[in-house]
Amino acid sequence: MSNKGEQAEKSAGFQWLGFTARIPFVHTRVCWPELFQGILISAATALALVPLLTGYFGLSFEEAIAMSFIHSFLISASWMIFGEPYASGWLTPALPFVLTLLLSDSFSSATERLQMMTAISLDFAILLAILGVTGLGAKLIKVMPEVLKGAVILGAAVAAFLKVFDLQASDNIFNTHPYSATVAIALSLLLAFSAPMHRMAAKYPMVARLVALGLLPGFILGAIVGAVTGELKFDIQMGFFALPMVDMFNKVSPFVIGWPSLDMFLQGIPLALIGYILFFGDLVTGKEVLAMVEKSREDEKLDFNDSRTHISVAIRNVISALFAPFFPTQGILWTGIHVVIAQRWQQGRKAMNSLYDGISSYYMMGLPFIFFIAPVVTGIKPMMPIALAVTLALTGFACAYVAMSKANNNAERGCMMLSAVCLAVMDPWLGLILAVLLSVFLVDFKAEADET
Template identity: 30%
Template structure:
């Protein structure tokens, strides 16, 4: 069903919008409500709840305020889909262990909050520059492969080591978390999962929810064996104490961070951007596949628009409510979820991509406002975050090795060193060591050492210049 009363889209065109280049699309006016996506979003509200555990441990924020941060952040995701960016936005997830390590280098309390403000505002500035001046090629495409792979390896090592450290989440409820991880890895990555999806519709339906089902099964089992406390249900709505957040966690209450905090945050902000740029490449590829599968609608993706909206989210949060996982370009699991239903539906079943892309966050955000749902899952927030970080560690490690697949042993060795230093000593040390190793080992300082390809290019340029004369 169409489900809205706005202008009808022509076959193969973009969904209608207003405000010209801003491409503002409003529910019921420019797209209909896709309630299956609302339901999927509501089920997946357990995923963003996981970050409350990290915020409580690292920043000392009480759960009642941490969940308010999550809710406000979730509603801000809708800025993308309401202003012409089709990305299902998310965190810069792979860097979370690196942010925690950076913040732990500051005294707990106001100084640590100010350090997070400095980091988030620096990330916002980088995204703004890259979005406005289209500088992604300069910062990412010209970054040595060994350094990019090393950053991903460092994020992978930090994620996994953090969960299995002596004070890691795994040991808070070992049986529950390890069972949840086993189920999650099986459903998402095993060789058996693909054939099972093709053969059984029920398995395919369950698998599309990502870690939500493994979380629910592990959570229930943890309650049965006594590792997880029984939830105490709260039947009221979740409060959003905006005044308290601004007074105690914003630049207006704590003051602007010292300049030295920004200088310390800069290497990590650069690493966070390099990680996040991988998400921009992924969403671009996924949306190209959607355009091929559904020729009735053109989904236009602009990396510049995406980066500017990400910058705005980070600026806003950095000023008013610093958010530990930062604001990133895409949530891959949610992107796949929305696209999977859209690509496998006809126009009669799902008129426009935008209904589902907005619906997933409407459903999730509203579910997070409901006290019974939040209190039901509150005892399991450590499970959700542990599963998120273990799976993120696997993905980052896999991507790093994929980048290095066609590279030589020199690049692979540098990547391992950068990753190990970054995971143990932080982004500044990791990037510094990576640049020094690249200059010492990879950079060819001799004119005689130029490759055949370089010589060929120079020769061709010289020949073309003579021909032009």
């Protein structure tokens, strides 16, 4: 290995209790293309929850920004403090399930919703810790029928699409922002999933650069259309925010508002189980993406450790539950960004010295300072509901095609669809039990075993 490579290896970070911490600007360098994209895309996505936090969880706009700041910092802790080689993000497919439960008539107050969020996050953290330390997680996923995994993933798709396209809801994005939402969602879907677009990207560098920008073009064009049509009113303010961390803590922390009841912890178990299935799928996806490009970068050895990943995500969920409860903001993978960074890392040291340089740059070196900058936050503010709709729409599309690939015959397709609807619209326990029963009684697992 070259001296440069040896130096990079020596400055990779420092060990603590089995984890590897990397200090920005000391152990990671700035990659400007990733930094510029991350400032807008990471901020817009991270702030997508602000309308929910202000509308259903009793927070002011500034308090919601403070809560999003904590979520973003904990997400960056994945690579910065715990040494995970993944572009981390929300456990996004679980979000529609959580919103379906929390915004139902079962929870009438912001306090109850926040206590339920705490319960689910702690359930999920305990499950991760147990399955990670014992190694039972991989065994659990291995014995679970593919049709049941597909049903959970397809259920996330159905729940996401219901949230985005329920035109009967007065606050639906297409009722309030028909033109800007249509443009933003359509362009984001086109750049993320269009086979013809990706075929053109392989031929034309300009198209490839456009596709590499991910969600950014959709947000920008949606903002322009919204401004022209009058759907979006921009009131950009100068100066800086003094984020009210203490006020936010007093409104959301179980230390102040009270701990969840035992019933809440029990009610959160099926969502934690669903979250674990999705987490494990993200973990496998993240490793596979890097495995495909790692052979081109023999100069940098990546450290994969599934038990460490389980524990690190569990710790992040505990901290979130205690100080800024909102499951599922603490997952392991932001798939689209992970792919973009991995592809640039594959091009060699001249493009990206270390994978962690690209990850840290996309996450603004782990320091989400833009949350304090009033012009950026107030400029993004009108787009926040659209950002949430785009996130849910892309999640639904991705989950749908992943789930469909797990079905081998008509019986499995029908079982997955019916199970998905049960999971999406029913109480979590009832939906999960029905999904298991449908898988047992409608799918011929013996025939599948004989075929294999």
